Amino acid sequence: MKVKRTMFLRAAVVCVVLLGLGKTLVKTEEQFCSIGLTNPKCKQKPHSLYQEEVDSVSYELLKQRLTAGNLQLFDVREPDEFKEGVIPGATNIPLSEVQQAFTLTPDQFTQLYGVPMPEKHSSDVMLYCQRGRRSLTALHTVHTLGYSRARHYVGGYSEWLERESQ
Numbered sequence: 001m002k003v004k005r006t007m008f009l010r011a012a013v014v015c016v017v018l019l020g021l022g023k024t025l026v027k028t029e030e031q032f033c034s035i036g037l038t039n040p041k042c043k044q045k046p047h048s049l050y051q052e053e054v055d056s057v058s059y060e061l062l063k064q065r066l067t068a069g070n071l072q073l074f075d076v077r078e079p080d081e082f083k084e085g086v087i088p089g090a091t092n093i094p095l096s097e098v099q100q101a102f103t104l105t106p107d108q109f110t111q112l113y114g115v116p117m118p119e120k121h122s123s124d125v126m127l128y129c130q131r132g133r134r135s136l137t138a139l140h141t142v143h144t145l146g147y148s149r150a151r152h153y154v155g156g157y158s159e160w161l162e163r164e165s166q
Contacts, residue, residue: 057153065126105117121149127150
């Protein structure tokens with residue numbers, strides 16, 4: 001009788017555990033959408049993809065911002081790439097220096113890069129590279145440092161050069 005009771009209790013514990021896990025393993029449609037899992041019924045874009053779209057700037061918008069003159073443009077390519085061609089008005093801060101650069105004091109930043117250090121909550125900070133990959137990495141870095149409104153030019157210098165030569 002004691003053996004049956006022990007087996008019954010073990011089975012009951014297993015059921016409780018499985019039922020408890022079931023609540024975390026079974027996701028609602030809304031939960032799948034919110035964590036970015038693909039589902040044709042999702043009405044909203046996954047946050048990470050949506051955020052990258054929000055933080056990306058097109059050629060047209062970059063041109064508008066450059067013309068308006070209210071932009072701090074940073075080229076995160078290597079110095080030798082920067083010397084071969086640059087979007088006018090850009091300051092070179094190679095990707096490998098971005099973390100350190102954006103943690104300097106404003107005076108150190110200005111002394112090292114020759115431009116004022118951007119304000120953390122400024123929407124005038126724009127990053128670019130050759131094709132948009134390194135600038136996206138740099139964007140994630142500066143976002144973690146508090147530059148939450150910084151953006152990147154997704155087309156990079158390659159697109160800029162192509163569009164400017166037309």
